[in-house]
Amino acid sequence: MRDVAALAGVSIKTVSRVVNREGGVTPDVVARVENAVAQLGYRHNLAASNLRRVNSRSAMIGALLQDVSNSFSASLLRSLEDAARDRDVVIIASSLDEEADRERELVEGLVRRRVDGLLLMPATDRQDYLSDELRSGLPVVFVDRRPNGIDADSVTIDNALGAQLAVEHLLAQGHRRIAMLGDLPTIQTASARASGFRAALAKAGIPEEAGLVEVSLRSSEDAFAAAGRLLDSAEPPTALFAARNSLAIGALRLLHQRGASRRIALVGFDDFPLADIVDPPLTVIRQDVNAIGAAVARRLFARIDGDDSVPEHIVLTPKLVPRGSGEIRP
Incomplete structure (x- = not known):
């Protein structure tokens, strides 16, 4: 606040009034203070009492995931919580829902509350808006998606390889008309999985058909409808990825409703509870969420403890888990 006051040519009390949105300050002075705030990258501390700690830490970590209700995000969060518990650290978690503005707002709120570190599964295309925070020493670890515009630690899996394993498995069963149900192409992981899907087909000498690819699907309901369109087409697929x-989950519901669950093969990306007890049990590409969470916790707490080494980008290998649905022959 002293730095902001000096740059703006006002008193510390005036800075306090502006950042706390109090009255009694003229518009031109407010503008000078806000310009100084932006220039210096100042963040108002809503938890100033925490700075009285000997180590000046808040004992809080922010975890911004895409959807904490999703089994992947929930398992990842639990893994981080287990590591944080040993250090008496609280996790503040929130869902981003692929909304870039929401990400920036939540990051801003967590930074103002002086979290000790940040776990981020980004919704933004670029994350260079975090440059000031990184320069000031805020530990940030990216998960599921690598950062863009800045360099920071990340823990991801080889998404393209996972999709390739899924399609190659279906090809090995004799399938040649394989359809894909995908998320928004703008999402880093979705794009990589689509690339793996195409690479597997190309390697087998099978041309990709636009009519067998359904993307921009955001929910199980979207997938249910898309799978229905595929099965109702003139030349329906014999397998779904x-x-x-x-x-x-949406594809499973559609296949069961149509009585086609033992006729159309299905491989999913990411495991989820009860996937092994549906009929037939679902073949999946599994991410080792515990390993991902452990790697994230290890990097984040190392940074909090003072590790200033170059950013590390950890890429884990997914695994095909055959259970029945992906072994149905055409």
Whole structure:
């Protein structure tokens, strides 16, 4: 606040009034203070009492995931909580729902509350808006998606390889008309999985058909409708690749409703509870969420403890888990 006051040519009390949205300050002075705030990257501390700690830490970590109700995000959050519990650290979690503005607002709120570190599954295309925070020493670890515009630690899996494993598995069963149910192409993971899908077909010498690819599916209901369109087409697929767990759930419901669950093969990306007890049990590409969570916690707490080494980008390998649905022959 002293720095902001000096740059703006006002008193510390005036800075306090502006950042706390109090009255009694003329518009031109407000503008000078806000310009100084922006220039210096100042963030008002809503938890100033925490700075009385000897280590000046808040014992809080922010975790911004796409959807905490999704089984992947929920399992990841639990893994981080287990690591944080040993350090008496509280996790503040929220869902981004692929909304870039929501991400920036939540990051701003967490930074103002002086969290000790930030776990981010970004919705934004670029994250260079975090440059000031990184320069000031805020530990940030990206999960599921690598950062763009800045360099920071990340923990991801090889999404393209996972999709390729799924399609190659269906090809090995004799399928040649394989359809894909995918998320928004603008999402980093969805784009990589679509690339893996295409690469597997190209490797087998099978041309990709636009009519067998349904993307921009955001929910199980979207996948249900898309799978119905595919099965109702003039030349329906004999196998489906669902590139997200919620999309696999929608496809499962459609196949069961149509009585086609033992006629149309299905492989999903990401495991989820009860996937092994549906009929037939769902074949999936599994991410080791515990390993991902452990790697994230290890990097984040290392940064909080003072590790200033170059950013590390950890890429884990997914695994095909055959259970029955992906082994149905055409």
